[in-house]
Amino acid sequence: MLMKTSEESRPTERAAGTATPWPADIKMRAAGLDFYYGGKQALYTVGLQVPTGRITALIGPSGCGKTTFLRILNRMYETVPQARPEGEVLLDGEDIFSLDVVSLRRRVGMVFQKPNPFPKSIFDNIAYGLRINGMGGQGTMAEAVEKSLKRAALWEEVKDQLHKSAYALSGGQQQRLCIARALAVEPEVLLLDEPCSALDPIATAKIEELLFNLKDICTMVIVTHNMQQAARAADFTGFFLMGRLIEFNKTAVIFKTPARKETEDYITGRFG
Amino acid sequence: MSFRTRWRKTVNVIMLSLTGLCALFTVSALFFILGYLVYYGGKSLNWAFFVNLPAPVGESGGGMANAIVGSGKLLLLASLVGVPIGLLGGVYLAEFGGWTFSFIVRYTTDLLNGVPSIVMGIFAYTIIVIPMKHFSAFAGGMALGVMMIPIAVRTTEESLRAVPGMLREGALALGASKWKTVATVVVPAAIRGIVTGIMLTLARVAGETAPLLFTAFSNHFWSSGWNQPIDTLPVMIYTYAVGPYDDWHRQAWAAGLVLLGLVLVANIGARLVVSRGISFRRV
Secondary structure (H helix, E strand, O other), X not given: OHHHHHHHHOOOOOOHHHHOOOOOOEEEEEEEXXXXXXXXXXXXXXXXXXXXXOEEEEEOOOOOOHHHHHXXXXXXXXXXXXXXXXXXXXXXXEEXXXXXXXXXXXXXXXXXXXXXXXXXXXXXXXXXHHHHOOOOOHHHHHHHHHHHHHHOOOHHHHOOXXXXXXXXOOHHHHHHHXXXXXXXXXXXXXXXXXXXXXXXXXXXXXXXXXXXXXXXXXXXXXXOOOHHHHHHHOOEEEEEEOOEEEEEEEXXXXXXXXXXXXXXXXXXXXXX | OOHHHHHHHHHHXXXXXXXXXXXXXXXXXXXXXXXXXXXXXXXXXXXXXXXOOEOOXXXXXXXXXXXXXXXXXXXXXXXXXXXXXXXXXXHHHHHHOOHHHHHHHHHHHHHHHHOOHHHHHHHHHHHHHHHHXXXXXXXXXXHHHHHXXXXXXXXXXXXXXXXXXXXXXXXXXXXXXXXXXXXXXXXXXXXXXXXXXXXXXXXXHHOOOHHHXXXXXXXXXXXXXXXXXXXXXXXXXXXXXXOOOHHHHHHHHHHHHHHHHHHHHHHHHXXXXXXXXXXXXXX
């Protein structure tokens, strides 16, 4: 039923832009993107390019549409009845709305606001994505789990307790486990929805360092309420306000010389 | 102390004592029944009860081996009907249902739960026993199976609803389909609640007598198959308790104790099996 909604709302003229080759330094591109929850419009003609192998931060006050935008990129909005996008989002030049949703989410992984490990062992949490996607036998599975945990900088802490419950870990470890779980299926893009909002500063610093090191293997888009985090971690920053993308530029530019007054007001803490 | 304050305190004490008394009554009623059962049942219970067939009228001794096996067979049949339908129905209501259809299903399930068990017996009698022209274990099992459905559906639904939505999102975001998410993350996370619900309803139908009187009927010998009438512990308790012989009364007590024991053992066993999993509840 939800699938139908998105099918119907898909604009009819598509792939007109495929005549020119897709630039390698752009991973995803949204153009003229509107979004509705039932009759309520949440996004207005958002256009944004996600650069390959970089961290892009989305900032803005609560309810500005940044999380909504993030959840369009892997079509997670489809879990909400009556939710419907209009416009174009491309992944490597392919329209994400006509991709199979399973293969889209394989390529565009997601980490959530609160750590959400499955009630399974640490090993099974990481192996989950591989198993459901039919990747790897038993031998390669152990290797893949180790590789993902190492990438998420969690291996040293958990290598002796892989068969213990994921809930035995601390909040910060759980969030790194969730990142490892998302990395295990080797996504091209990783979406992070305020991944540190439930964590203390030390756990937050670990995750930021980890994201920095992940730039070699995937493109990241991170929603954050924490402006210092955006300034520290991101290469590019987009500022959302009331469903509109107000400004998008290199992080240094956004924080030092913003072009728009709204952006300046927000980052200097005058509102929001 | 003003009058109002004293009055408030008095009402407080009275109501507190009243609720306490009622709670105490509940507990003591249970322990009274249990104690009675263990005392009288225990006195009449012996090895012969588990291995022998019922003795002919006038002879003392004998057992209810056939009825123990019979109850087991009927519960197996009932589970084959009630567990899959209840489980999948509950999964539908919690995970897939649209609003209107779910409302109708939920409402009908609650109605079904309220149908008196004897009516369920008549139903099974009419659609199974009459066309087959004889009583059978099969008919009894079907009657009990249908009775299991409502509680199994609703407890499954409730257990699944208690699973945090963020676990579903986690699986969906990894590229799991809706069904895979439910089957590999949501149901395993809720398995304790689901199994508890199923054990509850199994325990309930294990003690049902009325729907068996004209479906499984009774058979004081070894039943040769699923297609034959069969003895069950509740029907034996009924028959023996109202019979004129002291020996029968003692056997009825013993049967009651055995029935309770079997339900308890099954319950504890199932809980041991599922408690090895990892719960989503953070303790």
